[in-house]
Amino acid sequence: MKLIASYTSPYARKVRIVMAEKRIECEFVEDNVWSAEPKSALYNPLTKIPVLLLDDGISLYDSRVITEFLDGVTPVSRLIPEGGRERALVKRWEALGDGIADAGIALFLERKRPAAEQSKDWIQRQTGKVESGIAAAARELGDRKFCHGENLTLGDIALACSLGWLEFRLPEMTWRLNHPGLAAWMERIESRPSFMDTKPPA
Ligand SMILES: N[C@@H](CCC(=O)N[C@@H](CS)C(=O)NCC(=O)O)C(=O)O
Numbered sequence: 001m002k003l004i005a006s007y008t009s010p011y012a013r014k015v016r017i018v019m020a021e022k023r024i025e026c027e028f029v030e031d032n033v034w035s036a037e038p039k040s041a042l043y044n045p046l047t048k049i050p051v052l053l054l055d056d057g058i059s060l061y062d063s064r065v066i067t068e069f070l071d072g073v074t075p076v077s078r079l080i081p082e083g084g085r086e087r088a089l090v091k092r093w094e095a096l097g098d099g100i101a102d103a104g105i106a107l108f109l110e111r112k113r114p115a116a117e118q119s120k121d122w123i124q125r126q127t128g129k130v131e132s133g134i135a136a137a138a139r140e141l142g143d144r145k146f147c148h149g150e151n152l153t154l155g156d157i158a159l160a161c162s163l164g165w166l167e168f169r170l171p172e173m174t175w176r177l178n179h180p181g182l183a184a185w186m187e188r189i190e191s192r193p194s195f196m197d198t199k200p201p202a
Helices: 010-021 063-073 084-112 120-141 154-169 180-189
Strands: 002-005 027-030 051-053
Touching: 002 010, 010 063, 010 084, 010 154, 051 063, 063 084, 063 154, 084 120, 084 154, 120 154, 120 180, 154 180
Parallel strands: 002 027
Antiparallel strands: 002 051
């Protein structure tokens, strides 16, 4: 298997952490989706990373499909419950985490456009989604150790990757100050080797 990804994408980091937690070996192929010839274009018609290339030539995208696939590859460290409501609740946390990253990235890209072309409304709309997403995560997490149940799940991984990306790209969004409970949870989660080994480059 090969993972086509970057070291900065929050969705790719989620996949890399899932692989690390589940002890799945995979070759890493670095891609820059903003370059003239992104490698991902050959395997994903949407030209987005991450893409997982399977040994039989099939390419899997997007990150939610990949994480679901990987969790079934080995029973080591199950990250998504088998089925029913429990499974949906963990996937809901993943959707919340990914959704915070989606809005954060939209905001980040808008801010990179020439000042005269930037839309204040769009920036406000995306900022609102990031803030309300984080507030919902903090509220639902309370002072629990994990997003769902008593163990690490894909929900914790997705949320922590998004919050980590926000700190990397939009450090002015001081979510740790506004949400100390979430900050305490994050400190515990990011001390795991799988998180420390996949930190975005400084
Ligand atoms: N929902 C997708 C999002 C993937 C995504 O947007 N990746 C970004 C990098 S962080 C990308 O490839 N962007 C390129 C583009 O939008 O053209 C997933 O979970 O994999």
